[in-house]
Amino acid sequence: MTTAETLEPETIKERPDPGRRTSRGGGSWRRALRRDWQLYSLALLPLLFFLIFRYAPMLGNIIAFRKFEPGGDIFGEEWVGLRYVRMFLSDPTFWNVFTNTLVLGGLTLLFCFPLPIVLALLLNEVRNRKMKRFLQSVTYLPHFLSIVVVAGIVMQFLSLDGPVNQILQMAGGEPISFMQRPEWFRTIYVSSEIWQTVGWGTILYLAALTTIDEQLYEAARIDGASRWRQIWHVTLPGIRPTAVTLLILNIGTFMAVGFEKVLLLYNPLTYPTGDVISTYVYRMGVQSSNMSYAAAIGLFEALIGLTLIISANVISKRTVGTSLW
Numbered sequence: 001m002t003t004a005e006t007l008e009p010e011t012i013k014e015r016p017d018p019g020r021r022t023s024r025g026g027g028s029w030r031r032a033l034r035r036d037w038q039l040y041s042l043a044l045l046p047l048l049f050f051l052i053f054r055y056a057p058m059l060g061n062i063i064a065f066r067k068f069e070p071g072g073d074i075f076g077e078e079w080v081g082l083r084y085v086r087m088f089l090s091d092p093t094f095w096n097v098f099t100n101t102l103v104l105g106g107l108t109l110l111f112c113f114p115l116p117i118v119l120a121l122l123l124n125e126v127r128n129r130k131m132k133r134f135l136q137s138v139t140y141l142p143h144f145l146s147i148v149v150v151a152g153i154v155m156q157f158l159s160l161d162g163p164v165n166q167i168l169q170m171a172g173g174e175p176i177s178f179m180q181r182p183e184w185f186r187t188i189y190v191s192s193e194i195w196q197t198v199g200w201g202t203i204l205y206l207a208a209l210t211t212i213d214e215q216l217y218e219a220a221r222i223d224g225a226s227r228w229r230q231i232w233h234v235t236l237p238g239i240r241p242t243a244v245t246l247l248i249l250n251i252g253t254f255m256a257v258g259f260e261k262v263l264l265l266y267n268p269l270t271y272p273t274g275d276v277i278s279t280y281v282y283r284m285g286v287q288s289s290n291m292s293y294a295a296a297i298g299l300f301e302a303l304i305g306l307t308l309i310i311s312a313n314v315i316s317k318r319t320v321g322t323s324l325w
Helices: 028-035 037-042 044-064 083-089 092-112 114-125 129-144 147-158 163-170 182-209 214-222 227-252 259-265 268-274 277-287 291-319
Strands: none
Touching: 028 037, 037 044, 044 291, 083 291, 092 114, 092 182, 092 227, 092 268, 092 277, 114 129, 114 182, 114 227, 129 182, 147 163, 147 182, 147 259, 182 227, 182 259, 182 268, 214 227, 227 291, 259 268, 259 277, 277 291
C-alpha cells in the first residue's frame, strides 16, 4: 500500500487550480484591470458619452414638475406638481400631434423594417460577385448622405418646377405642390426614409445569412425543397434572432420619429399631418421658451417608449425565445 493510499480523506488537501480566480483579499479585479487595461480603456469614451449626454440630462426631467424660467434655477423656481401634465393632456393640439406620431411611426415601422430583410434575401441570391458589390454600393450610399442633403434633394425633386412635376406636365397633368399639401407629407417622409435607410439595414441581415450552415441547404435540396421552401424553412429561421432584436429596438424608438427630417420637410401648411411630438416639443420649448411644458411632453413620450420596448422584449422572450435581456 502506497503512502497516498494510507492518508485519511480529510487530510488530503485539494490542490489549487492555477487558472481559477479567487476574490480573497479583493485584489482579483485589480489584477484583471492591470492585465487588461487596454481593453477596459476602449469602453471609457463610450461610457463617458452615455454618462454626459444620456444619463446626466435625465436630471432635467424635474422641471416637468417645477416652474422653470429662463435665467433662473436650472431645476425650476417652484413646485407645481402635475400642472403641465394636465395642460398637455387637455390640449387638442397635442392629441393631433400624438396621432401624427403614431401614424408616421407605424408607417415607418411597417415599411422600413421588413424591406431590409427582403433586400438582403434578394442580394444573397445574386451569384455574380461584381453585380452583388455594385448593388450593395448603390443601396448603401444614401445612408451616408446628411439629412439636410436628403431633405434638399426631396424638396428639389418635388418642387413645382422639379423633375416630378415636369414629368406630370409632359404626361398632360397639372403640377402639384407636394410640399404644401398635408395629404402628401406622410408619403414623402416614409418614401425618403425607405430610400435612405433600407440599404444600410441589410448589412446585419447579410452578416446573419453567412452564419447559416450550408449543410442545412444541402439537406433541404436532398429532400426536394424548392428555393422558396429553403428560404422559408432554413433562411428565415436562421436570421430570426437578428430580426427580432432589431424589431424590439425599432419598437423602442417608435415614438421618436425622425426629428431632423420632419423639421426640415414640414411647414405650417403641413402641420395637420406632419407635426410630431419631437417637433412640437421643439417649438414649445425652444421657440416659445416654455421649457417645463416641453419637458412634461418629452417625459411622457419617453415613458411610452420605455413601456413599448419592455413589452416587446417580454413578448418576444415568451413567444420566440429571443430578447435583449
